[in-house]
Amino acid sequence: MFRVWMVILGLVSLLGSALAQEPIIYPKKGQSNQKMEQDKFECYTWAKNQSGFDPMAPPKTTSPPPVKEKSRVGALSGAVGGGLVGLAAGSLMSEAGKGAAIGAASGALIGGVVKHKHQSKEEQKQQQWAQEQAEFQQKSRNAYNRAFSACMEGRDYTVK
Numbered sequence: 001m002f003r004v005w006m007v008i009l010g011l012v013s014l015l016g017s018a019l020a021q022e023p024i025i026y027p028k029k030g031q032s033n034q035k036m037e038q039d040k041f042e043c044y045t046w047a048k049n050q051s052g053f054d055p056m057a058p059p060k061t062t063s064p065p066p067v068k069e070k071s072r073v074g075a076l077s078g079a080v081g082g083g084l085v086g087l088a089a090g091s092l093m094s095e096a097g098k099g100a101a102i103g104a105a106s107g108a109l110i111g112g113v114v115k116h117k118h119q120s121k122e123e124q125k126q127q128q129w130a131q132e133q134a135e136f137q138q139k140s141r142n143a144y145n146r147a148f149s150a151c152m153e154g155r156d157y158t159v160k
Contacts, residue, residue: 021141022055023149026158036157043151050147053140062136066125 027036048054149159 021145023145023152024160025152026160028156028158031156039152039155039157043148043155046151047144047147051140051143053144055141055144059133059137061133063129065129066122068122 025036025040031039044055152159
């Protein structure tokens with residue numbers, strides 16, 4: 001659940017940064033506000049078609065988030081497996097109970113470590129996916145901004 005919220009927060013942050021990237025436009029030849037709004041709309045439509053990016057639409061992903069894989073090993077399964085191995089080893093040395101206890105403790109420890117590593121890998125996959133999506137959105141936004149600016153400058157506006 002935590003990872004899902006991190007991805008959502010990343011996309012919301014991306015949307016916020018996209019809004020902060022709106023260019024500032026100044027009419028070079030004294031165009032009216034009405035004319036400027038008309039030109040902005042026409043340039044928005046043209047830039048959207050040229051770049052394939054719509055700054056008014058919610059961010060799109062290029063791929064679904066990675067599917068969380070279930071960990072097959074954990075402290076409990078490690079304890080059971082270790083206990084069985086310890087029981088077998090202990091029975092060979094006539095100390096089955098002691099061997100089972102040592103095996104269970106060792107198995108639980110190893111199972112816990114394996115499960116933690118699995119969770120870390122899953123988190124890393126989620127973070128990498130979110131970063132790739134953010135980079136894609138940024139590239140798309142930059143292409144749109146260049147097209148929009150070119151259109152507005154072609155209509156005698158200063159764009160910064």
